[in-house]
Amino acid sequence: MLAPVRDVKLRMERVGMAFERDGKSVSVLEDINLDVSDGEFICLVGPSGCGKSTMLNLMGGFLAPTQGSVTIDNQVVRGPDPRRILVFQERGVFPWLTVEGNIGFGLAKLSRAERRERIDHYVQMVRLQGFEHTFPSDLSGGMQQRLQVARALAVDPDILYLDEPFGALDSITRLLMRGELLRIWQSERRTIIFVTHDVDEAVQLADRVVVLSARPGKIQDVLTIGILHPRNISSASYLEHRDDLLKKIGLAYTA
Amino acid sequence: MLKYVVASLFRVTWGFLLAAVIAIPLGLTIGWYRRAGMALSPLVQVFRPISPLAWIPIAILWFGVGDLAAIFLIFVGCFFPLMLTAMSAVHNIPAVYVNVGRNFGLSAADFIYRVLYPAVVPQLIIGSRITLGIAWLVVVAAEMIAVNSGLGFLIIDARNAGNRYDLVIAGMIIIGTIGLLLDLGMRSLERVKSFRWGYSED
Numbered sequence: 001m002l003a004p005v006r007d008v009k010l011r012m013e014r015v016g017m018a019f020e021r022d023g024k025s026v027s028v029l030e031d032i033n034l035d036v037s038d039g040e041f042i043c044l045v046g047p048s049g050c051g052k053s054t055m056l057n058l059m060g061g062f063l064a065p066t067q068g069s070v071t072i073d074n075q076v077v078r079g080p081d082p083r084r085i086l087v088f089q090e091r092g093v094f095p096w097l098t099v100e101g102n103i104g105f106g107l108a109k110l111s112r113a114e115r116r117e118r119i120d121h122y123v124q125m126v127r128l129q130g131f132e133h134t135f136p137s138d139l140s141g142g143m144q145q146r147l148q149v150a151r152a153l154a155v156d157p158d159i160l161y162l163d164e165p166f167g168a169l170d171s172i173t174r175l176l177m178r179g180e181l182l183r184i185w186q187s188e189r190r191t192i193i194f195v196t197h198d199v200d201e202a203v204q205l206a207d208r209v210v211v212l213s214a215r216p217g218k219i220q221d222v223l224t225i226g227i228l229h230p231r232n233i234s235s236a237s238y239l240e241h242r243d244d245l246l247k248k249i250g251l252a253y254t255a
Numbered sequence: 256m257l258k259y260v261v262a263s264l265f266r267v268t269w270g271f272l273l274a275a276v277i278a279i280p281l282g283l284t285i286g287w288y289r290r291a292g293m294a295l296s297p298l299v300q301v302f303r304p305i306s307p308l309a310w311i312p313i314a315i316l317w318f319g320v321g322d323l324a325a326i327f328l329i330f331v332g333c334f335f336p337l338m339l340t341a342m343s344a345v346h347n348i349p350a351v352y353v354n355v356g357r358n359f360g361l362s363a364a365d366f367i368y369r370v371l372y373p374a375v376v377p378q379l380i381i382g383s384r385i386t387l388g389i390a391w392l393v394v395v396a397a398e399m400i401a402v403n404s405g406l407g408f409l410i411i412d413a414r415n416a417g418n419r420y421d422l423v424i425a426g427m428i429i430i431g432t433i434g435l436l437l438d439l440g441m442r443s444l445e446r447v448k449s450f451r452w453g454y455s456e457d
Contacts, residue, residue, distance in 0.1 A: 060358070079357075080358045086354070086358055091349055094370075095453075096449045096450070097373075105359060135448060135451070135452065136452070137451070
């Protein structure tokens with residue numbers, strides 16, 4: 001399924017980001033212009049150190065851009081907000097809370113009954129039934145990441161930012177997790193921005209793939225992946241897209 | 256004999272608790288505001304190497320011979336280890352937890368209660384265990400000089416009142432045993448499920 005064309009949800013306008021390091025200013029991102037529509041699935045790819053995660057942190061409000069602006073629903077992003085949740089690569093779940101405690105972390109304002117209902121719903125959705133009272137240290141890496149996604153979804157955010165969420169998992173778990181994420185995305189349409197360095201991941205998941213160049217990161221290309229889900233990863237059109245993306249990243253490396 | 260044990264434990268408990276109540280929140284605050292930590296660091300580094308026993312004359316000057324002087328010495332002995340533990344516990348909180356807390360829009364009070372506090376508890380328990388051991392060392396020394404009861408007094412008194420080395424050895428054994436029990440008590444905290452994550456091998 002392709003996301004239907006909708007309103008612009010998130011807009012980055014002439015965004016630049018520089019960090020101070022040893023008294024010198026190091027430019028990480030330059031002139032980033034990007035419109036993301038509501039409900040769209042975007043993958044950010046690029047060589048390591050190109051500023052993918054920085055871009056995500058700017059969108060999430062964890063960093064403020066040194067140039068330009070990030071707007072969501074026409075409002076400038078001024079800080080982190082529970083309407084937009086970032087999922088981290090590792091150690092994102094709280095080890096001192098059980099599965100239930102983690103999913104309920106952002107639900108303190110709800111009544112007990114509502115909270116119970118939400119927790120149950122998302123335990124089901126990420127298939128952690130039977131582990132409600134388990135602590136994260138007793139869960140596998142894949143389960144911990146599903147738990148983190150569940151905690152994020154439970155507060156009903158408009159946008160989900162995922163920072164290489166499956167990067168630390170083995171390749172089979174990764175494959176399964178992609179399927180799970182697609183299933184979740186299709187059942188609860190949210191805007192997703194997904195950072196990855198895995199070309200297959202991008203081509204399998206995204207509506208559009210944004211390719212960043214080496215540092216300082218600029219948007220080098222935006223690829224639309226016009227294949228319906230579920231995508232057959234050995235079909236001709238899939239491989240075509242994959243080759244196309246690889247070529248572009250190859251250029252990114254030599255540029 | 257039992258009343259000496261109670262007297263020693265009483266002093267350790269109060270000295271340790273007073274130090275914990277002041278030093279831990281202070282250390283957490285200083286640790287959170289790194290600049291405050293840097294500003295106060297020289298002062299801390301000067302006071303820290305002073306043995307709590309060096310405070311004995313001042314303790315007696317201020318509080319006279321009695322419980323208060325002994326409690327004060329234990330307080331001094333516990334204060335810096337606890338404060339430094341709290342400071343380093345805050346430094347060691349993974350940035351991810353702080354960011355998640357910010358992301359979910361917690362108020363300052365909620366952030367302290369639901370992220371900061373649970374994140375530092377395992378390290379505070381370890382620090383408290385070590386510090387309680389120090390307190391137990393200090394109380395014996397303090398009681399030899401600053402008071403007329405307790406296990407330290409028992410030992411020094413047994414020697415002075417006619418070289419009763421049997422009592423000296425008995426006192427030492429009791430001190431060792433109680434020290435062990437205190438440590439076991441603190442250690443059992445580490446098995447609490449929501450703290451246990453802090454002690455995994457990785």
